[in-house]
Amino acid sequence: MxxxxxxxxxxxxxxxxxxxxxxxxxxxxxxxxxxxxxxxxxxxxxxxxxxxxxxxxxxxxxxxxxxxxxxxxxxxxxxxxxxxxxxxxxxxxxxxxxxxxxxxxxxxxxxxxxxxxxxxxxxxxxxxxxxxxxxxxxxxxxxxxxxxxxxxxxxxxxxxxxxxxxxxxxxxxxxxLNEREIREGLAEVIKYGVIRDGGLFSFLEQNLDSVFSYDKGTLTRIIKRGCEIKGEVVEKDERESNLRKILNFGHTIGHAVENLSGYKITHGEAISIGMAAEGKIAVNMGLWKEEELGRLTRLLTGAGLPTSMPEYMNIQDIIDTMKLDKKSRGGKIEMVLPETIGRMAESGGSYGLKTDESLIRDAV
Ligand SMILES: NC(=O)c1ccc[n+]([C@@H]2O[C@H](COP(=O)([O-])OP(=O)(O)OC[C@H]3O[C@@H](n4cnc5c(N)ncnc54)[C@H](O)[C@@H]3O)[C@@H](O)[C@H]2O)c1
Ligand SMILES: [Zn+2]
Missing domain, CATH: 3.40.50.1970 (Rossmann fold)
Known part of the structure; x- marks a missing residue:
């Protein structure tokens, strides 16, 4: 040979x-x-x-x-x-x-x-x-x-x-752009605040009005910070082996909701529901403070985004859909969960936390 x-x-x-x-x-x-x-x-x-x-x-x-x-x-x-x-x-x-x-x-x-x-x-x-x-x-x-x-x-x-x-x-x-499209982007910016920058989160709490009045200075500021955060995360982990996973906050449940609605619920709306639900899981797991979850749901609501699951959706369908997602591993549902506004929780050096189905059922 x-x-x-x-x-x-x-x-x-x-x-x-x-x-x-x-x-x-x-x-x-x-x-x-x-x-x-x-x-x-x-x-x-x-x-x-x-x-x-x-x-x-x-x-x-x-x-x-x-x-x-x-x-x-x-x-x-x-x-x-x-x-x-x-x-x-x-x-x-x-x-x-x-x-x-x-x-x-x-x-x-x-x-x-x-x-x-x-x-x-x-x-x-x-x-x-x-x-x-x-x-x-x-x-x-x-x-x-x-x-x-x-x-x-x-x-x-x-x-x-x-x-x-x-x-x-x-x-x-x-x-x-119409307001609906602004909201779609805003959902991701709120996510950046939670996963990486408490200052950005507070800025959004105080400046929602100027976002919706299309103030160029405000838009520039949130875009710049959003790019810095995504850029930094991608720089450190282009292929999503660990850190890049934090960008999926709200997306594990969010994708399932989006999918099950037949895409009638937009991506931004779905991840808003997902962030609220995953935030609740973090609180129930003792990782995150209830009052910070309150701040998150208030900000999402203030931005005109939904935070609760549509009535017609069935929990088992949501769980089954999550298991099929390309982000689940070997049938186990992995989530990234906040520890405080601005930082995500890690376990054993990984941001992807295996989450029990029972916790998901309770939160949803
Ligand atoms: N590659 C990635 O990492 C990544 C991340 C997030 C989302 N996405 C993808 O992005 C897509 C969603 O992006 P989107 O929300 O920009 O959707 P889109 O590209 O469909 O734009 C939304 C609508 O706005 C219109 N539009 C675009 N610019 C406009 C402007 N300046 N003024 C008025 N109207 C304008 C478009 O014609 C369209 O009708 C999805 O396909 C999603 O999968 C990819
Ligand atoms: Zn997204």
């Missing part, structure tokens, strides 16, 4: 900058041009964002003398699938996009996840720039490098890790 070893210990610098400010859409093409990142650009977006910002961005790319095409698909989670991915790829192939191209993901999390996944596999991987235009995308989906599409068997099941080359967050684009 002959044996040949292929040594592949690749250490690669995948660091990138997140820029937050006003009028960044206008700067973006010129900065990209100067960087020499690529020679041909595909702005991938959805129908809503195309009308609001896509056309103007395309014109700016053209003014900068960059060869650019815009590829838009109908807005909505329903389009985040393999078929849409193939359509985008086919358009790029028809227009002879090669390895010297880059993707610009302009839109919310649906666009970011899909365009990022296209970039991850197009000619085995090309760079992409995240240009998030929803609060969810700014504080969550555009950072961390997780890209994916949904399948009939579940959400985000097919995807890749692919870090963006840079992230441009233009806060002016957030002014056209």
């Amino acid at each position: 002959e044996k040949i070893r292929v040594n592949l210990k690749i250490s690669e610098d995948k660091s990138y900058d997140i820029l937050i400010g006003e009028d960044l859409l206008r700067r973006l093409p010129w900065e990209i041009k100067e960087s020499g990142l690529a020679y041909k650009f595909a702005i991938v977006t959805d129908s809503t964002v195309e009308n609001l910002y896509g056309t103007a961005l395309l014109e700016e790319f053209e003014r900068a003398g960059l060869e650019t095409r815009i590829i838009a698909f109908p807005a909505g989670e329903k389009q985040k699938n393999r078929e849409t991915k193939a359509l985008i790829e086919d358009r790029m192939l028809e227009h002879r996009f090669g390895r010297d191209s880059a993707v610009v993901a302009l839109g919310g999390g649906v666009v970011g996840d899909m365009a990022g996944y296209v970039a991850a596999t197009y000619t085995r991987g090309i760079p992409y720039i995240q240009v998030p235009t929803t609060l969810v995308a700014c504080v969550d989906s555009s950072i961390g490098g997780k890209t994916a599409v949904d399948t009939p068997h579940g959400k985000n099941l097919i995807g890749a890790f692919h870090q963006p080359w840079r992230v441009y967050m233009d806060v002016n684009t957030l002014l056209t």
